[in-house]
Amino acid sequence: MDGKTMLAYVIDKERSGAVKEVAVPEPGDHDVLIKVMAAGLCGTDAHIYQGEYYSEFPLVPGHEFAGIVAQTGKAVKRFTEGQRVVADPNIFCEKCHFCKQNVQNFCQDFQAVGVTRDGAFAEYVVVPEGCVFEIGAMSFTTGALVEPLSCVVYGQLRARPQLGDNVLIYGAGPIGLLHLQLAKRNGASFAAVVDVKAERLELAQKLGADRVLLSGSGLDDELRQEFPLGFHLVIDTSGVPKVVENAVAHVKNAGSLLIFGVCPPDAKINVSPYEIYKRDLKIIGSFALKKTFQPTINLIENQLIDVAVIVGEQIKLSQLPEQMEKFVAGKTAMKTVVTF
Ligand SMILES: [Zn+2]
Ligand SMILES: [Zn+2]
Known part of the structure; x- marks a missing residue:
């Protein structure tokens, strides 16, 4: 050449x-x-x-x-x-x-x-x-x-749903939809998906989401009411710091939060270390x-x-x-x- x-x-x-x-x-x-x-x-x-x-x-x-x-x-x-x-x-x-x-x-x-x-x-x-x-x-x-799927596979090797677990995924974009499919393949019995766009949630349903929720001001109450014990695994693909902050409350005791979406490097969130201690939580990153x-x-x-x-x-x-x-x-x- x-x-x-x-x-x-x-x-x-x-x-x-x-x-x-x-x-x-x-x-x-x-x-x-x-x-x-x-x-x-x-x-x-x-x-x-x-x-x-x-x-x-x-x-x-x-x-x-x-x-x-x-x-x-x-x-x-x-x-x-x-x-x-x-x-x-x-x-x-x-x-x-x-x-x-x-x-x-x-x-x-x-x-x-x-x-x-x-x-x-x-x-x-x-x-x-x-x-x-x-x-x-x-x-x-x-x-x-x-x-992109390789990155998702790496993320779920780090925070792998166990057989029968319920999973909550924030974001039904390309990465969220890959996480959804892989979580089901990994043995999750139930997957809920949250997004701001209704048409993306429709796609999530076609790909096996058991419950889809439109993101909005009432979302946290809705999640708390419907899933009072939370989820074994919560995956953020939004990269929105506020979403990650709110996600912690929906992790079940002894469960995990996978931070997959890329938040701005200087962003901070408010998380109670006592809550992480008291509820046996795992907060897991996944780089590349x-x-x-x-x-x-x-x-x-x-x-x-x-x-x-x-x-x-x-x-x-x-x-x-x-x-x-x-x-x-x-x-x-x-x-x-x-x-x-
Ligand atoms: Zn890429
Ligand atoms: Zn090296």
């Missing part, structure tokens, strides 16, 4: 992104060059675009993607041109303190495709061989959703993912989780600058996928 150019969506400064002609990246000896076929737009991309993340510009974002192997580095043994693949965007050094203790998501030399190095909103992307997974006949659009790509591919390949349902619009790369503006303004429905 020496000297060849490609189209890429480049963010060159805060709130400024455009599709440009740039050089096709060169794979190093241990890298794979992937021809991108589909790439999903994620909340992280919006944070990067708005300069609210640790990314440095210029940057090609895009960390949820699928494509075809276009070229392999000299030392690559497991992949050949033409294979259909996805890639875990998280690159771990496997040498540092945290990697050696199997908490690679806190790698001290952490790199992420589309976050700290150029990503997949481009015709081609380079990733280390160790991050690449075969997807067989899975569609590329579905393949682009392996990453760690080695959950393969189980996630297995879940999708065997149709145990419907990921296609979270796709909103499919657009072309040329439409991405405009779509990004719509996305940060909250004017897109469900997940946008760029197809090539």
